[in-house]
């Protein structure tokens with residue numbers, strides 16, 4: 001396990017590029033621990049790594065919509 005405790009700018013950027021791996025330990029064993037909460041154009045959801053136990057919040061912005069046919 002890495003000694004870094006704080007989420008660095010570099011770790012953030014890496015996670016945004018590939019959000020399927022924990023920013024700290026790179027484990028793919030990530031769980032969403034809350035419902036997606038949305039208000040005023042932004043949504044957020046808490047996630048937790050099952051391997052190292054660290055938690056973080058993910059923020060989402062609606063990018064586009066498409067009609068379903």
Ligand SMILES: [Zn+2]
Nearest residue numbers: 022025049052
């Ligand atoms: Zn982890």
